[in-house]
Amino acid sequence: MKNNKLKNTGVERVDWITVIVYLFFVVFGWMNIYSAAYDHAHPNIFDFSQEYGKQFIWIIVSFLIAILTLYVEGDFFNKFSIYIYGFFTLLLVLVLIVGKEVNGAKAWFGVGDFGIQPSEFSKIGVGLLLAKYIASSGAKFKTWKTRLVAAAIIGFPAGLILLQPDVGSVLTFVAFILVMYREGLSGNVLILGLGAIVFGVLSIVSGAGSINFPFVGEQSGVWLLILIVLLLGIIWWLYVRNFIVPRNRKPLYWIIATFVLASSLFSFSVSYIVDNVLEQHHKERIYVMLSLPVEREGADYNSEMAKITVGSGGFLGRGYLEGPMTQNNYVPEQWTDFIFSAVAEEWGFWGGTLIIGLFVFLIIRLINMAERQRSQFSRVYGYCVACIFFMHLLINVGMVIGLAPIIGIPLPFFSYGGSSLMGFTLLLFIMLRLDAERLSIFR
């Protein structure tokens, strides 16, 4: 038995294709950081005073983490998930107390020149604990209790991150809802979510303008949206009254009433929140994404520069180290969240498409990898990894190409930063380790 286990958990069973994609991302990402952060006074890529030099250290550390992780028994992550979760959550508490404030958020532990961002690690803890909970309870999220427990596991660290405040990182926690969907959470969640996004966008767009209504004069455009919803409700009601058999009518009337009331209330509150609750710069970012007019000049600077930089690449790209926009640092701190714009400028459409394609490939491979797991723990965790990558791809690349608001989260393996690189490496390699020993695990 012991002999058998050793044989089945060998590192040689690691999914090498994923490892190769990982290595490519890390090395290619590093090359692009070098290009984006290039300082001609420090041309050496190993110059540790520069971002690319530091990233090299993070890469070495990440490789060590990856190798070590591959040699830890998968069972460890299952058994100790609560402690890992607890440890990372504790860090989130600590960072609020002793953390260093950078750009208005208390998100960093400062260690000299280097900083650690615990929010990048907490997703691993959440993923492991969520997997453990689902696997051990067999939860299918049919009951309020299971939903609440899962919500607590996700919500506690998310709430701590929101206190920093770091809205971007919190948004990536939406990944876990996708995971829960796979494990049984009603699909209505996705439809509701999609509906909320559509209605939210409509409310913001209509709320940005004002319309001259008869009798009441100039009013926020949101009222027009609510008027349309009301009209839809009336048409629907007329349809039901005339074409549906009477005994089926009653529940439908309730649905219509709920739809009209809920969507009106939702539109109104979205518009209210955007106008009165959100801080000015958040409102501006949303407006910029939706191409709505922004009052303050320069509010759309980052978004505009990112789009120009991407567009500058053309089909074939300007060539490595030759992107005029990248080399002139038009996008501020391009080596962090906006690194994809450097890739797209210097490597062009084919380069950008390759990276997006490889991410999609990696995510689908992880989903398939998750599905082939014998243990539910491994499967759920696998989905967590896939969905976290997906959320980062969705938000980060969307932001660079102007399809999502400016939300500062890193592009996995590409963006400069030790915490994110180490965090994503650990996240991925735990899954690779679990996958490597899947044959030895019996349900």
Next chain:
Amino acid sequence: MNLEGRRFTLILIVSIIGIIYMLRLLSLQVTTDKWQNKASALAEKEVIIYPSRGLIYDRKGRVLVTNQTVYDLMVLPRQVDPFDTSAFCQLVNLSIEELRTLLKKAVTYPNVRYKPSPIIKQITPPEYAAISEQLYKYPGFFGQPRTLRVYPQQIGALMLGDVGEVTKETIEDNPYYRRGDYIGLGGIEKAYEVELRGKRGVKYVFRDNLGIERNVAGGKLDSSAVEGTQLIATIDAELQRYGEKLMQNKRGCIVAIEPSTGEILALVSAPTYDPNLLVGRARGHNFNVLSRDVQKPLFNRATQAQYRPGSIFKLAQSLTALQVGAITPQTRIQCNRAIIGCHGSHSYDDLEMAIVHSCNPYFRGVMQRVVEGDRDKTNRFRDARLGLDIWQNYMKGFGFGTNLGTDIPNVKTGLVPGVAFYDKWYGEYQWAFSTIYSLSIGEGEMQVTPLQMCNLACIIANRGWYVSPHTVRQIGLGGRPRDEYLIRHQLPIDTSYFTNVVNAMEKVVGPGGTGGRAKLKNITVCGKTGTVQNEPREDHAVFICFAPKENPKIALSVYVENAGFGGTWSAPIASLMIEKFLNDSIADPAKEKRILDANFLHQ
């Protein structure tokens, strides 16, 4: 419920997002060049290579206008790093406040955050040498060489013209020009702007990661600068200088033209100024001073002042009358001083003597014959309309009321009143010869410029034709003038009729003539004096002439404002100019001294 199937929902979502993002990349990068263009506008620097402006020489090869390199200190705001402002201010000799204002202007000027804009203009080479040594410490600042005009002869300010920065209106009208470009604003600089400016070159570069400026797209978009064309002007620098000297302390002008070619030998407008005043950083200040000067030095009297023609006009009247057959050279008319005043002792002159005596009743009679003819004695009003039309056409033939086709910018055309003019003034059929007879002696509504009067002298010198007066004889060294200056404009007047007029002009300068002071030994000068009434102030003294009588080499018109009788002041100036041009020496220093000492500025 088949939960395993849900994996495909998730895979589908991921794939759809992937495809949407790729399509978005396609739309940003491939299907439009909107974003590429924006990137070029931002990141690529357009380095303009200014060609040096063409030099201008005089007809004998002396340099009239040359160039001097100066430097504009430019700033590219986005490349500026925090720097030691006090050291910088000391270096460029500015106060910190001034620097702050200039930098702020450079940043806030629309769309220049990404384009270099000048903060200090026209730094002289020695000043710039000191600055450039230190400039490496201040990224974002650099020197842009520019050329300024220099006028080594210090003469011919209005004729040569000046150069200044283009105005916003010019940029809007003419897409060649950009903010900060120089353009010719007057004289030859303006008339030959396209030839002189050359062609601006442009180089597109961006700073690569080694800090080296590299060509965008391998230099395929670049264009090289073409140097401005050199010009040979028609003027004789020494004659021009001499004319300016003779006209010192006077208001007025001298126009000298070579009759056979229409080349302007000198174009003096007095008072004049050193053209170097309107160059460089002092330009703005000096321009204000000159434009406020009561003597109006910026007003080109030779081409823009419009005077009544005075007695000299009798020459054109004579030729017209001979051609239309109103008179013959032998026609005598009584000097009837009851109708119009006259002077001197004569009573019944023929044409030649009437010109010599400038007999007013004679020319009143001449014009009456021209205008009324013998068409219809019953209706003087209709006669006058027909006659004046004929007369006006002849006057236009002499170049009056036209710009003469000259290359000098902003010339005035003067006025030859015709039927339309008097109809408007008096009403149709409300005027007859008796209403307009003062035209006959060069008074009344007619207006001419000194350039036109000199051209009249050329026509008589050539016995019937002229070439449009022009200021450039070679475009490019060894080149030709503009095509229109190779054409002779022939007047519809028989050459034989000029003989009497020329003879009369010779007598004007001869013993007892009104232009006696223009007489020269060994050179036969033909001239005509004139006085332009200028109530209530002193008359303007006018003289036109050409010399020598046969095969004339120079024709002149000389105006001295408020100097009185033309023969007293303008005739000797003309003769000194002829002497200077033909002999290069002055035989009678007393004559010269008398002119140099005269001062009519405060008449």
